[in-house]
Amino acid sequence: MPRGERPLDVGDGPLLKFAADLRSLRDRAGRQSYRQMGARAHYSATTLSDAAGGRKLPTLAVTLAYVRACEGDVAEWEDRWRQVAAEVLPGHEPGPDGGHPPYAGLAAYDTADAEWFFGRDDLLDDLERRIAQRRFVAVFGASGAGKSSLLRAGLVPRVRGRAAVTTPSELDVRADRLDLDAELLIVDQFEEVFTLCPDPDQRAAFIDALLTAPGRVVVGVRADFYGHCAQHPDLVEAISDGQLLLGPMGPEELRQVIMQPAVKASCTVETALVSRLVADATGQAGVLPLVSHALLETWRRRRGTTLTLAGYEAAGGIQHAIAQTAERTFTSLEKQQRELARQVFLRLTALGDGTEDTKRRLPRAELDADVDLDVVLDRLAHARLLTLDRDCVEIAHEALIRSWPRLRGWLAEDRDGLRTMRRLTEAAATWESLGRDPDALYRGSRLDNALDWTRREDVRASALEREFLDESARARDQERLLAHRRTRRLRQLVALMAVLLLCATGAGVYAIRAQSEIEEGWTSSSSLYVANQAQALRGSNPRLADQLAIAAYNINGTAAMRDGVLTAYAAGQQDMVSRSSFPDGRRPDGAALPDNRVPTPATGEYRSVTARDYPNLQVTSTAQNSALQAFATTLRNGVAQVWDVTDAIAPKPVYTFGFPVTRIAVDPRGRWVVTAAKGDPSRTGEVAVWDWSYPTPGTGLVQRASLDPLDQPDPLDGMAFSAPGDVLATYDQAGIVRLWDLKEPVRPRNPDEPRLRLIGTQPTGEAVSAVALTPDASTLAVGFPSGKVRIWDRRRQLAPRELWSAKAHPDGIRALGFHRNGLTLATVGEDDKVALWSLADRTRPVEQGRITGTTAGINGVSFEEEPTVVRTTNSNGTFRDWQFDFRIAVDEMCKKVEVDISREEWQQYVASVGVGALEYRPPCR
Known part of the structure; x- marks a missing residue:
């Protein structure tokens, strides 16, 4: 038997069982010698023999090298190693002096932690100089870059005089609660002004108060909210030369972060651990909370006073430490407590709209008083996953949202439902703050959607939310009852007028007029009542609801x-996926398969494919080329891909960009791909145009041109193509729309740096949320976050003429699109409505219809052949058709009706409310 091995009893313990299984793996691999294994694993034979000896747990790196040499399952053995490490390596133990842990974990370093804060001296010197020169300074950085720690534990102890530190959520984004007398006012997590304050006037007042404060002001802002700051001109001016960008730490700074707190706590750090941590973290934005948490868990697993590489690996390292702690804490809870924890985390997360999901400061009043809930909050806070104060709860750091798979899964399951919950929470709080004003209650589709959401098994509404919905439902029923009584009174009044008409023929003219007005009111209230009944029955009896509508x-x-x-x-329609081909890749000659249909190989029949069958990709654009191939572009964590989704069941990635792309779009004909990227030295400009005329798996893109930085000085907010794909429209953070010629994309200037030719510029003076061009690019439509739409005639490019400007939706515009005839425009609003406009007279667009339906995630608008069918594409890879032809909609609804409305149902929902003059007549007969 080789040195280091001994017979083991499987029951001896987890370490001996682990060693025995390693030797069994070697036996199954042909029992090669340790010298042969060492040559393959690049470790000495002695090291590998000791790994299987059972005297001590080998490091993770040695274990995986052993497994690879034996051609074992690396992922399975990594999980095995972590399980054994959690059992046999030193666990939570008191420090040598029983004192303060030297690392903060997920929480930011606060002013009281200044003595433990290291690694940012040069940056603090720079920040102090800027504050001395400027009255207003903004510190930008990615989530997890250390902004809060820099300001609280770094800056505050350095400044002389009176400094006040706060966050917008602590002040409820109220300008009158700012400490404007402070010599230095520090507003951390400034992005909460945009995520937590829906009122633009309140937000503007808060920002104005900061800009006009008598003392100096420093704000800490997450970098992905830079564009939001650009929407306020005075704020842009204030930070134009007073901003500090917080980047990733360098190797030397990381060494200070790792070693100095340990030295202060009379501990030592293994050189191998320092090297490993520096290698794992160098150059990565947002990694600091992961480093701090991994170090805290390593400190808890230290041997004596030494922090070891084995302890670091047992803690899960940077990638797994947070998830490991969160998962261990969550699974230690009782079943009902785990459900409470799930609800708490969902309420603590603010869903991003074009940005990453963020943490949300949760008032304790939003949570019901519950003994189990108190236990859950205490456990999560003890594990440093949450921070608690007297009135609020919040996630310790947003790194938890990115790093814990279980939480990411919860957030991805039903984002529309989570948005319904968030809107309900805000509406209930507003109702309470207004003294439970009846005018603030839910009505119509909002009430129906919220009630449907609360009926789900996995949903737990708060006591205030339940009271709000109960009161809303009572108010709705009362309104229906009043409408019923009003209708009955109108009928009685009509009868009385008829009697008076017989008695006083001289008053006949007046009676006829009165009767006409009464009948109009009677008809209006009756139809409204029946429509409300249809809406109320939508979830439980769609057949009857359609007929009542x-x-x-x-x-x-x-x-x-x-x-x-x-x-x-x-x-009654479902989200659909892109056109699909036959499984063998062949298409029918000269024709595409029907939308949302794919062939079933066994029978040759078709079956419907909905969003549930489709991978949940965060899609930024979709297109179909003349060869009937369908494509989608996705963007996730700065990595952009182009997918061939012709086969909707098995979409294939066909190209991946190797640089940090932020925006991507494909033209409708599938020839041009346009990317906007953060500055990359290997690219000729931040916005590049790629030729991809015949895309197939493995074929690379060819860069043809880019936008001249002199012509496009500001970062882009979005892009759109004309229908033929020969004109590109871009809009930026300055609210300027530019048009670029793609027919001849190369403009001679420098042969090594070809540029697109700029053919038009349209300043708007405000932030832009969507643009659209007619196929001939003669008409430009622009949508805005205010809900306004403006249309320009660009036939005279040097002197464009504004044709129309109006508020098309009460909330922001999500997307716009022209039909190929150029005479029809579709608009999508954040108010959950899609509208269709006739542009027969471009100066007076006429609304053709307005359909209510969920519009969250919509990122594009197009049309089918008919100008009455609007197609919207969604960021989850699906599309939906919106039918605006009334007759077609009625015909299709009636085709699905198997049983006509009965006489009893007619009497209950129609005749009994005052329209008895209408004989029983099923709408679909």
Whole structure:
């Protein structure tokens, strides 16, 4: 038997069982000698023999080298090693002096932790100089770059005089609560002004108070909210030359962060651990909380006073330490406590809209009083996953959102449901703050959506939210009852007027007029009541709901009733995936397969494919070329890919960009790919145009041109193509729309740096959220976060003429699109509505319909052949068609009706509310 091995009893313990299994793995691999294994694993034979000896746990690196030499499953053995390490390596033990841990874990270093804060001396010197020269300074950095620690533990102890540190959430984004008398006012987590304050006036007042404060002001801002800051001109001016960008730490700074706190705590750090940590963390933005947490867990597993590499690996390292701690803490809870923890984490996360998900400061009042909840919060806070104070709860750091797979899974399961929860929470809080004003209650589709959400098994609404919904439902029922009574009174009044008409023929003219007005009111209120009944039955009886919606229109054929029918039809549709090909890759000659259909190989039949069958990609654009291939572009963690989604069941990535792309778009004909990237020295400009005329797996893109930085000085917020793909429209953070010629993309200037030719510039004076061009690029439509849409005639490029400007939606514009006839425009708003406009007179667009439906995630608009079918693409890789042809919608709804509305149902929902003059007439017969 080789040196270092001894017979082991499997029952001797986890370490001996682990060693026995390593030897069994070697036996199954042919029992090669340790010398042969060493040559393959690049470790000495003695090291590998000791790994299987059972005297001590080998390091993770040695274990995996052993497994690779025996051709074992590396991932499986890594999990085995971590399980054994958690059992046999030193666990949580008191420090040598029983004192303060030298590392903060996920939490930021606060002013009281200044003595433990190291590694940012040069940056603090720079920041002090800037504060001395400027009255307003902004510190930008990625989440996890250490902004809070820099300001609280670094800057505050250095400044002389009175300094005040706060966050917008602590002040409820109220300008009157700012400490404007402080010589230095530090506002940390400034991005909360945008994530937590929906009122633009309140937000502007808060920013203005900071800009006009008598003392000096420093704000800490997450870097991905730079564009939000650019929406405020005075703020842009204040920070234009007063901003400090906090980048990743260099190797020497990381060594100080690792070693100096340990030295102060009378501990030592293994050289191998320092080298490993520096290698794992150097150059990575947002890695500091991961480093601090991994070090804290390593300190808890130290041997004596030494922090070891084995302890670091047992803690899970940078990549797994947070997830390991979170998972261990979560699984230690009782079943009902785990569900409470899930609800808490969902409420503690603010979903991003074009940005990463962020943490949210949660008022304790939003959580019900519960003994189990107190236990959950205490456990999570003890594990440094949450921070608690008297009134609020928040996630210790956003790194937890990125690094814990279970939490990421919760957030991805039902983002629309989470948005419903967030809106409900805000609405209930507003209702409470207004003294439970009835006008602040939910009505219509918002109430129905919220009630449907609360009926789910995995949903737990707060006591205030339940009271808000109960009161909203009571108010709705009361309104329906009043409408019923009003209708009955109107009928009685009509009868009385008829009697008076017989008694006083001289008053006939007046009676006829009165009767006409009464009948109009009667008809209006009756149709509204029937429409409300249809909406209330939508979730439980869609067959009856469809027929009632059509009946409401038949009673009173107004535009609102028409839109109600279109909305009812849209509610019965499903999200779909891209066109699909046959499994063998061949398409029918000269024709595409029907949308949302793929062939079933066994029978040759088709089956529907919905979003549930499709990978949840964060799609930034979609396109289809003349060869009937469908493509999607995705963006995740700065990595951009182009996918061939012609086969919707098995989409294939066909190109990956090797630099940090922030925006990407494909033209409708599939020839041009445009990327916007953070400055990359290997690229000729930040915005590049790539030729991809015949994309197939493995074929690379060819860069054809880029945008001249002199012509495009500001970062882009978005891009759009004309339908033929020969004109590119871009809009930037300065609110300027530019048009670029793609027919001849290379403009001679420098042969090594070809540029696109700029053919038009349209300043708007405000932030832009969407643009669209007619196929001939003669008309430009621009949408704005205010809900306004403006249209320009660009046939005279040097003197464009504004044709129309109006508020098309009450909330921001998500997307715009023209039909190829150039006479029809579709607009998508954040108010969950899609509208269709006729541009027969471009100076007076006429609304053709407005459909209510979820618009979250929509990033593009196009049309089918008919100008009445609007197609929207979503960031989850799906699309949806919105039918605006009223007759088609009614016909399709009636095709699905298997049983007509019964006489009893007609009497209950139609005749009994005052329209008994209408005989029983099923709407679909």
